[in-house]
Amino acid sequence: MNKLKLTIFLSAASLWYRRRVLALVCLTLTLSVTLLLGIQYLRTEIRQSFTSTISGTDLIVGARSGQLNLLLYTVFHIGDATNNIRWSTYQSMTEDSRIDWLIPISLGDSYRGYRVVSTNEQFLAHFRYGNDQPLTLASGDWFSDLFDVVIGAGVARQLDHELNDDLVLSHGGGRTSFSNHKDLPFRVSGILAPTGTPVDQAVYISLEAMEAMHVGWESGVAIPGRTLSADQARNRDYTPDAITAVFVGLDRPILTFQVQRELNQSREEPLSAILPGVALSELWRMMGQFEKALLGISGFVVITSLVGLIAVLLTLQAQRQREIAILRATGASPGLIAGLYSLECVGLALASCLFALLLGAAAIAGLSPWLLEHYGLQIRLRPLAREEWLLLMAVPLSALAVSALPALNTWRAGRQQGFGAQDSS
Amino acid sequence: MNSKTRQPPDSSRPDTLAIRTRNLHFRWQNQARELAFPDIQLTRGEHLFLHGPSGTGKSTLLGLLAGMHTPSRGSLQLLNQELTTMKAGARDRLRADHMGVIFQQFNLVPYLSAMANALLPCRLSNLRHSRALPSATEAAQHLLTQLGIPQSHWHQGVTRLSIGQQQRVAAARALIGAPEIILADEPTSALDSDNRDRFLELLLTLAERSNSSVVFVSHDQSLAGHFHHRMALEVAP
Numbered sequence: 001m002n003k004l005k006l007t008i009f010l011s012a013a014s015l016w017y018r019r020r021v022l023a024l025v026c027l028t029l030t031l032s033v034t035l036l037l038g039i040q041y042l043r044t045e046i047r048q049s050f051t052s053t054i055s056g057t058d059l060i061v062g063a064r065s066g067q068l069n070l071l072l073y074t075v076f077h078i079g080d081a082t083n084n085i086r087w088s089t090y091q092s093m094t095e096d097s098r099i100d101w102l103i104p105i106s107l108g109d110s111y112r113g114y115r116v117v118s119t120n121e122q123f124l125a126h127f128r129y130g131n132d133q134p135l136t137l138a139s140g141d142w143f144s145d146l147f148d149v150v151i152g153a154g155v156a157r158q159l160d161h162e163l164n165d166d167l168v169l170s171h172g173g174g175r176t177s178f179s180n181h182k183d184l185p186f187r188v189s190g191i192l193a194p195t196g197t198p199v200d201q202a203v204y205i206s207l208e209a210m211e212a213m214h215v216g217w218e219s220g221v222a223i224p225g226r227t228l229s230a231d232q233a234r235n236r237d238y239t240p241d242a243i244t245a246v247f248v249g250l251d252r253p254i255l256t257f258q259v260q261r262e263l264n265q266s267r268e269e270p271l272s273a274i275l276p277g278v279a280l281s282e283l284w285r286m287m288g289q290f291e292k293a294l295l296g297i298s299g300f301v302v303i304t305s306l307v308g309l310i311a312v313l314l315t316l317q318a319q320r321q322r323e324i325a326i327l328r329a330t331g332a333s334p335g336l337i338a339g340l341y342s343l344e345c346v347g348l349a350l351a352s353c354l355f356a357l358l359l360g361a362a363a364i365a366g367l368s369p370w371l372l373e374h375y376g377l378q379i380r381l382r383p384l385a386r387e388e389w390l391l392l393m394a395v396p397l398s399a400l401a402v403s404a405l406p407a408l409n410t411w412r413a414g415r416q417q418g419f420g421a422q423d424s425s
Numbered sequence: 426m427n428s429k430t431r432q433p434p435d436s437s438r439p440d441t442l443a444i445r446t447r448n449l450h451f452r453w454q455n456q457a458r459e460l461a462f463p464d465i466q467l468t469r470g471e472h473l474f475l476h477g478p479s480g481t482g483k484s485t486l487l488g489l490l491a492g493m494h495t496p497s498r499g500s501l502q503l504l505n506q507e508l509t510t511m512k513a514g515a516r517d518r519l520r521a522d523h524m525g526v527i528f529q530q531f532n533l534v535p536y537l538s539a540m541a542n543a544l545l546p547c548r549l550s551n552l553r554h555s556r557a558l559p560s561a562t563e564a565a566q567h568l569l570t571q572l573g574i575p576q577s578h579w580h581q582g583v584t585r586l587s588i589g590q591q592q593r594v595a596a597a598r599a600l601i602g603a604p605e606i607i608l609a610d611e612p613t614s615a616l617d618s619d620n621r622d623r624f625l626e627l628l629l630t631l632a633e634r635s636n637s638s639v640v641f642v643s644h645d646q647s648l649a650g651h652f653h654h655r656m657a658l659e660v661a662p
Contacts, residue, residue: 006548010534017536322531329491329528330598331521331549333514 007336010327011343018316022348025305025312029352032305033395034359036298040388041360043291045379049130050284053197054276056128057103058256061085061093061263062245064270071279074105074245076198077115081107084242089268093246098255101126103247106210106240109181111169114155115202118210126249129197130378139163140190146209146234148189154200156191163188169203171217179221181213184230196378211238248273302395306349306402313345313406324410338407345403349396357392441469442505443606443638444490449499451485459497462486463656469605472629472639474649477658483642486658487608490640491524492516504605521550525599525637527612527628532595533583539590540565540579543597546604553602561601568597572627589620596628603635610642625651 015022054075062070063083072078090104103123109116117123124135124142140163143150149169151161161167165188171179186205194200212233216226228236250256256275263273324337364381371377384392444467452459460482467473475483488494489501492508493516501508504523508516520526525546533542540562547554547561557564569579572593578586583594592612599607609628613621625641629651632639641652649655 002548002551009548010537013536013541323534323536326528326532326534327545328493328517329520329526330545331517331524333517 003336003339007339007343011340011347014340015344015347021312021316025309026348026352026355028308029302029305029349029395030355030359032298032301033352033356033392034363036295036302036395037356037360037388037392038363039291039295039298040391041364041384042379043295044385044388046291046377047284049196049378051277051280052130053280054127054129055132056126056249057247057276058250058253059248059260059263059273060245060276060279061248061271061273064272067272067274067279068283070245070272070274071276071283073107074247075276077107077117077202081244084244085246085271086242086269087240089266089271090243090246092268093248096259098251098259099248100251101249103127104207104243105245105247106207106242107244109169109171109210109213111155111167111203112159114152116169116205116210117202118205118207120207123204127199127247129195129199133195135195135199136193137190138193140188143189143204143206143209145187145189146206146212147184147186147230148205148209149186150190150192150204151188152192152200152202152204153194155203161188161191163191167203169205169213171221181222183222183227184213184233194372194378196372207240207243208238211240212236303398306398309345309348309399310402310405313341313403314409317341317406317410324413334411338411341407341410342400342403345399345406346396349399353392353395442502443467443469443471444473444640445500445502447500449486449489449501450497451482451489451494452497453485460485462489462499462658465656467638467640467654469638470633470636471654472632472641472652474652474655475640475642475658476644476646476649476655478644481658483658484610487610487640487642490606491526491608492520521546522552523605525601525604525607527592527595527599527607527609529611530588530591530615532598532612533591535582535584537583538580539569539574539583539586539594542583542594543569543601545598546601550602553604555602557602564601565597568600568631569594571631572597588615589624592616592624593627596624596631600628600631600635600637604637607632607637607639609639611644612641613643613645613648621645621648 060070060074062074063081063085065082069079069082073081084106090102093099093102101122103119103126105123106118107115109118121142124137127135129135137150138153138156140150149167155161166185167188168180168182168185171181186209192199192204212228215228215233215236216223248259250259260273260275263271327337328334361381364379368379368381371379444465446462446465448464449462450459451462462482465473475486477483485494489496490503492503492511496509499509503519506519508519511519533539534545537545543565544561547557547565554561566579570576574586574590574593574597578590583591586594592615595612599609607628612628613624616624625648629639639652641648
């Protein structure tokens, strides 16, 4: 016990004495541990953020297609719908007693590269993301007039839109469109609060507005004389013929599979009903390979820094012969000297881990508002998860393992050392 | 020159033998030449002066006495224990418990204060710790005071001390906890003559107080008068 205390005392004093040289090594190690820990942390956070893109929705129903395709175009606004579903199908779903709520959505248009999602007030009422969080409006109200539009936080930020701004939607997707619905400008009635999900990157109009915009556009372009002016438009009834997809909430989630099977086997038209959670985790599995590779690379960075640490320790070893000779002559065993090396190495690694934790926490605390503001990425400061602690603990343990080299070196030299360093020739 | 001749203490009792060597030989690794050493018999409390030109193996003999090397032949007894049959760990233990060492220079652990350097043997050996009276810290303070290290320097880094002061801190380290044997390898060679005589006088006086035997290596024969015994090492034929 005394020996251990002495070894700790000596290694602490020795590290402090050599702090100028070791500070650089410590910095390298700190940065690489920060990288390793940061990547693992972000991995968990982004995964969390990804899998919480949609929550509370039991089924997503669209035209028959693969589940990833349906998930991508309905939730992530990536790619296009294969087909629409009939309004009558939606109508019959509203009559199903097992279904609690439905959010119909219709896609197809865009606004300066952002998707236009036409839906109804059910979207605000029932769409959930994250940990069952509802959507809220940062300012204004949900659309009430035919030509009202509600925009996502990302759109408002990027295009610098405010309430009551006028905007002209484009026909079809894509950033640049040559056919704009310029006769029927929309007015921003509300701006959604940031969610860190694709909801931020879209604009929302009513189903009726989507229909009204497309009167006279049946051939794909506006035919002069057949389109409507704003005033003409307000006095008509717009029941859509078709919509793109429906988000479904059930009364009892236990019935999910039953409803899913019935929808998939519908005789009225070919439908696909998917479980968003399952589709999300399948999508993540595909993307997961990449982040594992990233983690692997940062692991190698840490190993490289540890090797650098050993190189420095071995260089210092040459300068430490006298000190070691004194300790040996005073009766310290080669084991104690080897322990001194190992402890110094582990001490440095622990210091680096501590600095990395502080650095990481400071970086996340400092950058998270900025990340949410500019990239819609929601990174919270939270206590480390078990895997992260394990990863962090692996650093001093690896340091202990690699310190075996100089320690063994010293141990062997100690056994052969003469009386005083000057005597070893 | 101060050439007071010291009287040898009573050497009639065999258990008071500090060092006894017989027919001691040593061969460095990869060297054909075998060094032969004259027999030594040193009673506790007696001091031995070892001198001889370079290359005669003075430091090697100290290494053997300290148990850092193992002899190729012969017998080596310290405090009636045969060193040649001991394991390396036991020899380290013996050195920690019963020996103080002083080198030519660079005697101190650079990152410890003078006080921590002086206390080092007490931290490595419980025996030395228990013998340092009334307490290890007080014994160290007492020794540092007697060796003329100003109190303001006790807790400073040792690299700020002069060479003479460093050697005296090393002497305090060798003396603390009253080890039976003190091995000194030319500790005065870096000192001027005033400092040298004062250092030697202090070392021997304090060693006598704890009944320690000093084995002192030097090529400066003028110091021989301070010691009970002297022995010359010669170049092997």
